[in-house]
Amino acid sequence: MDAEKKNTKINEVRNFISDFAKENLTKEEEGICIRILEKLSRKKKIDITRTKSDIWAASVIWAFCRANFKSEEGITMDLVSSFFDVKKSTFGNKAGELCKMFKIDFFNPEYTSQKIQESNPLNDVVMTNEGFIVPKDMFSQSSTDNKKTTKKNKDENQKLLF
Numbered sequence: 001m002d003a004e005k006k007n008t009k010i011n012e013v014r015n016f017i018s019d020f021a022k023e024n025l026t027k028e029e030e031g032i033c034i035r036i037l038e039k040l041s042r043k044k045k046i047d048i049t050r051t052k053s054d055i056w057a058a059s060v061i062w063a064f065c066r067a068n069f070k071s072e073e074g075i076t077m078d079l080v081s082s083f084f085d086v087k088k089s090t091f092g093n094k095a096g097e098l099c100k101m102f103k104i105d106f107f108n109p110e111y112t113s114q115k116i117q118e119s120n121p122l123n124d125v126v127m128t129n130e131g132f133i134v135p136k137d138m139f140s141q142s143s144t145d146n147k148k149t150t151k152k153n154k155d156e157n158q159k160l161l162f
Contacts, residue, residue: 002049009049009056010041016057020083024075028113029064036060036111039102051094054084059094066095067104068116 014037021030037060041048048056058080065075077088084091098104104111107122117123126139 005049006041009053010037012053013037013048013056013060016054016084017060020057020061020080024079025061025070026113029068032111032113033060033064036063036098036102036104040098043101052086055086055091055094058084058086058091059098062091062095063098063102063104064111066099067106067108067111068113069106 014034017033017037018030062080065071077092081088106112106116109117124136125133126136127133128139
């Protein structure tokens with residue numbers, strides 16, 4: 001694979017992503033898409049030059065959109081497909097490969113926007129030593145109660161011994 005050809009392809013894809021982002025994404029979201037592209041460009045197993053630039057751009061954007069629930073905000077496969085003039089199945093399959101390869105999902109903070117990270121329901125729960133998953137506020141309240149009870153029991157036991 002020719003390095004110059006690869007760099008040209010990467011720049012084309014980056015420009016496509018930026019063009020789409022100007023109309024549909026925030027700067028933070030565009031940055032995440034570019035980060036996915038950069039990780040993709042470092043993969044030795046994938047020859048990025050063998051696929052058209054618009055397909056790669058649509059795939060990167062759709063992989064990001066799936067993990068960030070952008071379809072709820074109106075960025076659908078139809079919109080991406082019409083913007084880049086590529087078939088939905090083509091970039092959808094490539095986006096699926098990217099998601100598997102880089103573990104792009106809504107629980108991975110590397111690929112989700114700050115807004116999604118803040119609204120993640122897993123932020124509000126914790127796992128106890130026994131393996132139970134409980135809300136954080138319930139866990140902190142019960143652990144405080146346990147400490148008070150334990151101290152009270154120790155004091156009572158000491159009184160009984162003396």
